[in-house]
Amino acid sequence: MKNKENYYCEDMPDRNFSVDIGLSKIWELGTNFKEHWHEHLQVFYFINGKGFLRCNTKSFNIIQGDVIIINSRDLHYLESLNNDLRFYLIRIDLPFLFSDQVDLCQTKYLSPLSENLILFKNLIRNDDEIVRCIKTIIKEYNKKEIGYELAVKANLYNLVVLLIRNYIDKFVTKRQLAFKINNDERFYKVFEFVHSNFNKKISTLNLSNIAHVSPYYFCRIFKQITGKTTTEYINEVRLKKSIELLKNSNMNITEVAINCGFNDVNYFSRLFKKKYGVSPTKFIY
Secondary structure, three states, X not given: OOOOOOEOOOOOOOOOOOEEEEEOOOEOOOOEEEEEEOOOEEEEEEEEOOEEEEEOOEEEEEOOOOEEEEOOOOOEEEEEOOOOEEEEEEEEOHHHHOOOOOOHHHHHHHHHHHOOOEEEOOEEOOOHHHHHHHHHHHHHHHHOOOOHHHHHHHHHHHHHHHHHHHOEEEXXXXXXXXXXXXXXXXXXXXXXXXXXXXXXXXXXHHHHHHHOXXXXXXXXXXXXXXXXXXXXXXXXXXXXXHHHHHHHOOOOHXXXXXXXXXXXXXXXXXXXXXXXXXXXXXXXX
Protein backbone atom coordinates (compact mmCIF):
# COMPACT_ATOMS: atom_id res chain seq x y z
CA MET A 1 0.00 0.00 0.00
CA LYS A 2 1.45 3.40 -0.97
CA ASN A 3 1.57 6.26 1.51
CA LYS A 4 -0.29 8.95 -0.39
CA GLU A 5 1.45 11.80 1.42
CA ASN A 6 4.91 10.95 0.07
CA TYR A 7 3.98 9.06 -3.08
CA TYR A 8 3.85 11.36 -6.09
CA CYS A 9 2.20 10.42 -9.34
CA GLU A 10 1.58 12.76 -12.24
CA ASP A 11 0.09 11.37 -15.43
CA MET A 12 2.14 11.53 -18.60
CA PRO A 13 0.89 14.24 -21.01
CA ASP A 14 0.42 11.58 -23.70
CA ARG A 15 -0.68 8.16 -22.45
CA ASN A 16 0.54 6.63 -25.69
CA PHE A 17 4.03 8.07 -25.24
CA SER A 18 5.20 7.53 -21.66
CA VAL A 19 7.99 10.11 -21.52
CA ASP A 20 7.73 13.64 -20.19
CA ILE A 21 10.39 16.37 -20.33
CA GLY A 22 10.19 19.79 -18.74
CA LEU A 23 12.41 22.78 -18.01
CA SER A 24 12.11 24.13 -14.48
CA LYS A 25 11.48 27.72 -13.58
CA ILE A 26 14.45 29.55 -12.03
CA TRP A 27 14.71 28.44 -8.39
CA GLU A 28 15.75 31.07 -5.84
CA LEU A 29 17.74 30.35 -2.69
CA GLY A 30 15.80 27.98 -0.43
CA THR A 31 13.28 26.88 -3.08
CA ASN A 32 12.64 23.17 -2.55
CA PHE A 33 10.21 20.29 -2.75
CA LYS A 34 9.62 17.98 0.18
CA GLU A 35 10.71 14.35 0.25
CA HIS A 36 8.69 12.16 -2.06
CA TRP A 37 8.99 9.10 -4.25
CA HIS A 38 7.38 7.72 -7.36
CA GLU A 39 7.44 4.63 -9.52
CA HIS A 40 8.93 6.04 -12.71
CA LEU A 41 12.61 6.72 -13.43
CA GLN A 42 13.69 10.36 -13.33
CA VAL A 43 16.69 12.07 -14.91
CA PHE A 44 17.67 15.56 -13.75
CA TYR A 45 20.03 17.57 -15.95
CA PHE A 46 21.21 20.76 -14.22
CA ILE A 47 21.96 23.62 -16.61
CA ASN A 48 22.59 26.42 -14.12
CA GLY A 49 23.13 27.23 -10.46
CA LYS A 50 23.91 25.18 -7.39
CA GLY A 51 21.69 22.90 -5.35
CA PHE A 52 21.52 20.30 -2.62
CA LEU A 53 19.93 16.95 -3.37
CA ARG A 54 19.32 14.11 -0.96
CA CYS A 55 18.38 10.68 -2.28
CA ASN A 56 17.68 8.10 0.40
CA THR A 57 20.78 8.29 2.65
CA LYS A 58 23.06 10.00 0.12
CA SER A 59 23.53 13.76 -0.18
CA PHE A 60 24.97 15.67 -3.13
CA ASN A 61 26.00 19.25 -3.76
CA ILE A 62 24.82 19.85 -7.31
CA ILE A 63 26.59 22.05 -9.86
CA GLN A 64 25.97 23.04 -13.46
CA GLY A 65 26.33 20.09 -15.85
CA ASP A 66 25.50 17.40 -13.28
CA VAL A 67 23.08 14.59 -14.06
CA ILE A 68 21.07 12.93 -11.30
CA ILE A 69 19.30 9.59 -11.68
CA ILE A 70 16.35 8.96 -9.38
CA ASN A 71 15.43 5.29 -9.31
CA SER A 72 11.89 4.09 -8.74
CA ARG A 73 10.93 4.42 -5.05
CA ASP A 74 13.98 6.57 -4.24
CA LEU A 75 12.99 9.04 -1.53
CA HIS A 76 14.45 12.34 -2.71
CA TYR A 77 14.56 16.03 -1.90
CA LEU A 78 15.99 19.00 -3.83
CA GLU A 79 16.79 22.51 -2.63
CA SER A 80 18.36 25.51 -4.36
CA LEU A 81 21.56 26.90 -2.81
CA ASN A 82 21.57 30.12 -4.84
CA ASN A 83 19.21 32.32 -6.82
CA ASP A 84 19.49 30.77 -10.29
CA LEU A 85 19.13 26.98 -10.08
CA ARG A 86 17.59 25.55 -13.24
CA PHE A 87 17.27 22.05 -14.64
CA TYR A 88 15.59 19.76 -17.13
CA LEU A 89 13.58 16.86 -15.74
CA ILE A 90 12.95 13.71 -17.78
CA ARG A 91 10.33 11.26 -16.49
CA ILE A 92 10.37 7.78 -17.98
CA ASP A 93 7.83 5.01 -17.50
CA LEU A 94 10.17 2.07 -18.10
CA PRO A 95 7.51 -0.37 -19.43
CA PHE A 96 7.28 2.12 -22.32
CA LEU A 97 10.51 0.52 -23.57
CA PHE A 98 9.08 -3.01 -23.50
CA SER A 99 8.36 -4.94 -26.69
CA ASP A 100 4.99 -6.49 -27.46
CA GLN A 101 6.83 -9.77 -27.77
CA VAL A 102 8.97 -10.60 -24.74
CA ASP A 103 12.62 -10.89 -25.71
CA LEU A 104 16.03 -11.21 -24.07
CA CYS A 105 16.44 -7.43 -23.76
CA GLN A 106 13.28 -7.25 -21.71
CA THR A 107 13.84 -10.25 -19.45
CA LYS A 108 17.54 -9.54 -18.85
CA TYR A 109 17.52 -5.76 -18.45
CA LEU A 110 14.24 -3.85 -18.80
CA SER A 111 12.02 -5.97 -16.56
CA PRO A 112 14.52 -6.01 -13.65
CA LEU A 113 14.87 -2.24 -14.04
CA SER A 114 11.11 -1.67 -13.98
CA GLU A 115 10.79 -4.00 -10.97
CA ASN A 116 13.45 -1.99 -9.10
CA LEU A 117 15.87 -4.91 -8.95
CA ILE A 118 18.64 -2.95 -10.70
CA LEU A 119 19.51 0.39 -9.15
CA PHE A 120 21.65 3.09 -10.74
CA LYS A 121 24.08 5.41 -9.02
CA ASN A 122 22.48 8.79 -8.42
CA LEU A 123 25.20 11.28 -9.36
CA ILE A 124 26.77 11.46 -12.83
CA ARG A 125 29.40 14.15 -13.29
CA ASN A 126 31.73 15.00 -16.21
CA ASP A 127 30.33 12.34 -18.54
CA ASP A 128 30.12 13.95 -21.97
CA GLU A 129 28.55 10.90 -23.60
CA ILE A 130 25.66 10.81 -21.13
CA VAL A 131 25.11 14.56 -21.47
CA ARG A 132 25.11 14.39 -25.28
CA CYS A 133 22.53 11.62 -25.16
CA ILE A 134 20.32 13.60 -22.77
CA LYS A 135 20.60 16.75 -24.88
CA THR A 136 19.56 14.80 -27.97
CA ILE A 137 16.51 13.41 -26.17
CA ILE A 138 15.53 16.91 -25.01
CA LYS A 139 16.05 18.41 -28.48
CA GLU A 140 13.99 15.74 -30.25
CA TYR A 141 11.21 15.97 -27.68
CA ASN A 142 10.98 19.76 -27.87
CA LYS A 143 11.23 20.16 -31.66
CA LYS A 144 8.76 17.35 -32.33
CA GLU A 145 9.74 16.90 -35.97
CA ILE A 146 8.34 13.95 -37.88
CA GLY A 147 9.61 10.73 -36.32
CA TYR A 148 10.61 12.39 -33.06
CA GLU A 149 8.94 9.60 -31.08
CA LEU A 150 11.29 7.07 -32.68
CA ALA A 151 14.30 9.31 -32.04
CA VAL A 152 13.38 9.83 -28.37
CA LYS A 153 12.79 6.12 -27.80
CA ALA A 154 16.00 5.13 -29.62
CA ASN A 155 18.05 7.53 -27.51
CA LEU A 156 16.35 6.34 -24.33
CA TYR A 157 17.56 2.84 -25.17
CA ASN A 158 21.03 4.30 -25.66
CA LEU A 159 20.81 6.07 -22.29
CA VAL A 160 19.80 2.83 -20.56
CA VAL A 161 22.78 1.05 -22.16
CA LEU A 162 25.18 3.74 -20.93
CA LEU A 163 23.72 3.57 -17.43
CA ILE A 164 23.88 -0.23 -17.31
CA ARG A 165 27.48 -0.30 -18.52
CA ASN A 166 28.81 2.44 -16.28
CA TYR A 167 26.48 3.36 -13.44
CA ILE A 168 24.89 0.30 -11.84
CA ASP A 169 24.96 0.82 -8.08
CA LYS A 170 23.63 -2.55 -6.97
CA PHE A 171 21.38 -5.49 -7.71
CA VAL A 172 18.48 -6.09 -5.31
CA THR A 173 16.70 -9.36 -4.59
CA LYS A 174 12.92 -9.48 -4.41
CA ARG A 175 13.19 -10.26 -0.70
CA GLN A 176 15.36 -7.19 -0.09
CA LEU A 177 12.95 -5.06 -2.08
CA ALA A 178 9.97 -6.31 -0.05
CA PHE A 179 11.83 -5.47 3.19
CA LYS A 180 12.59 -1.96 1.91
CA ILE A 181 9.01 -1.34 0.84
CA ASN A 182 7.75 -2.43 4.27
CA ASN A 183 10.10 -0.03 6.05
CA ASP A 184 9.34 2.74 3.59
CA GLU A 185 5.60 2.51 4.23
CA ARG A 186 6.13 2.73 7.99
CA PHE A 187 8.49 5.66 7.91
CA TYR A 188 6.72 7.79 5.30
CA LYS A 189 4.02 8.32 7.93
CA VAL A 190 6.74 9.61 10.23
CA PHE A 191 8.00 12.08 7.62
CA GLU A 192 4.52 13.44 7.09
CA PHE A 193 4.00 13.82 10.85
CA VAL A 194 7.20 15.85 11.12
CA HIS A 195 6.18 18.09 8.22
CA SER A 196 2.76 18.67 9.79
CA ASN A 197 4.02 19.25 13.36
CA PHE A 198 7.40 20.92 12.86
CA ASN A 199 6.41 23.84 15.10
CA LYS A 200 5.75 21.56 18.07
CA LYS A 201 7.97 19.51 20.34
CA ILE A 202 8.65 16.14 18.67
CA SER A 203 10.21 13.25 20.57
CA THR A 204 11.84 10.09 19.28
CA LEU A 205 9.39 8.07 21.36
CA ASN A 206 6.49 9.81 19.67
CA LEU A 207 7.91 9.07 16.21
CA SER A 208 8.71 5.44 17.03
CA ASN A 209 5.11 4.93 18.14
CA ILE A 210 3.90 6.22 14.77
CA ALA A 211 6.14 3.67 13.03
CA HIS A 212 5.06 0.93 15.50
CA VAL A 213 8.64 -0.01 16.37
CA SER A 214 10.90 0.34 19.41
CA PRO A 215 12.84 3.62 19.85
CA TYR A 216 16.15 1.77 19.34
CA TYR A 217 15.01 0.12 16.10
CA PHE A 218 13.42 3.37 14.97
CA CYS A 219 16.64 5.38 15.33
CA ARG A 220 18.66 2.74 13.50
CA ILE A 221 16.27 2.42 10.53
CA PHE A 222 15.58 6.16 10.39
CA LYS A 223 19.30 6.81 9.94
CA GLN A 224 19.48 4.09 7.26
CA ILE A 225 16.62 5.67 5.30
CA THR A 226 17.52 9.36 5.64
CA GLY A 227 21.23 9.40 6.50
CA LYS A 228 20.33 11.71 9.41
CA THR A 229 19.44 11.51 13.07
CA THR A 230 15.91 12.51 14.02
CA THR A 231 17.17 15.82 15.44
CA GLU A 232 19.07 16.64 12.24
CA TYR A 233 16.05 15.77 10.11
CA ILE A 234 13.58 17.78 12.20
CA ASN A 235 15.90 20.81 12.20
CA GLU A 236 16.21 20.56 8.42
CA VAL A 237 12.42 20.59 8.01
CA ARG A 238 12.16 23.57 10.37
CA LEU A 239 14.82 25.48 8.44
CA LYS A 240 12.95 24.87 5.17
CA LYS A 241 9.77 26.23 6.76
CA SER A 242 11.68 29.25 8.07
CA ILE A 243 12.69 30.16 4.52
CA GLU A 244 9.01 30.32 3.55
CA LEU A 245 8.18 32.57 6.49
CA LEU A 246 11.16 34.86 5.91
CA LYS A 247 10.11 35.29 2.28
CA ASN A 248 6.36 35.53 2.67
CA SER A 249 5.56 37.02 6.09
CA ASN A 250 6.25 40.16 8.11
CA MET A 251 7.53 38.21 11.12
CA ASN A 252 10.80 39.20 12.75
CA ILE A 253 13.60 36.67 13.30
CA THR A 254 12.44 35.69 16.80
CA GLU A 255 8.87 35.14 15.63
CA VAL A 256 10.04 33.03 12.70
CA ALA A 257 12.21 30.90 15.00
CA ILE A 258 9.36 30.29 17.45
CA ASN A 259 6.83 29.54 14.71
CA CYS A 260 9.22 26.97 13.24
CA GLY A 261 9.72 25.12 16.52
CA PHE A 262 12.99 26.69 17.67
CA ASN A 263 12.89 27.87 21.30
CA ASP A 264 16.32 29.51 21.06
CA VAL A 265 16.69 32.21 18.39
CA ASN A 266 20.50 32.09 18.59
CA TYR A 267 20.47 28.34 17.95
CA PHE A 268 18.14 28.92 15.00
CA SER A 269 20.43 31.62 13.58
CA ARG A 270 23.51 29.37 13.86
CA LEU A 271 21.80 26.48 12.08
CA PHE A 272 20.42 28.81 9.39
CA LYS A 273 23.81 30.35 8.64
CA LYS A 274 25.50 26.95 8.61
CA LYS A 275 23.01 25.65 6.03
CA TYR A 276 22.48 28.70 3.81
CA GLY A 277 25.72 30.64 4.25
CA VAL A 278 23.97 33.81 5.45
CA SER A 279 22.25 34.83 8.66
CA PRO A 280 18.44 35.06 8.73
CA THR A 281 18.76 38.85 9.01
CA LYS A 282 20.91 39.13 5.88
CA PHE A 283 18.62 36.72 4.06
CA ILE A 284 15.69 39.10 4.60
CA TYR A 285 17.56 42.15 3.41
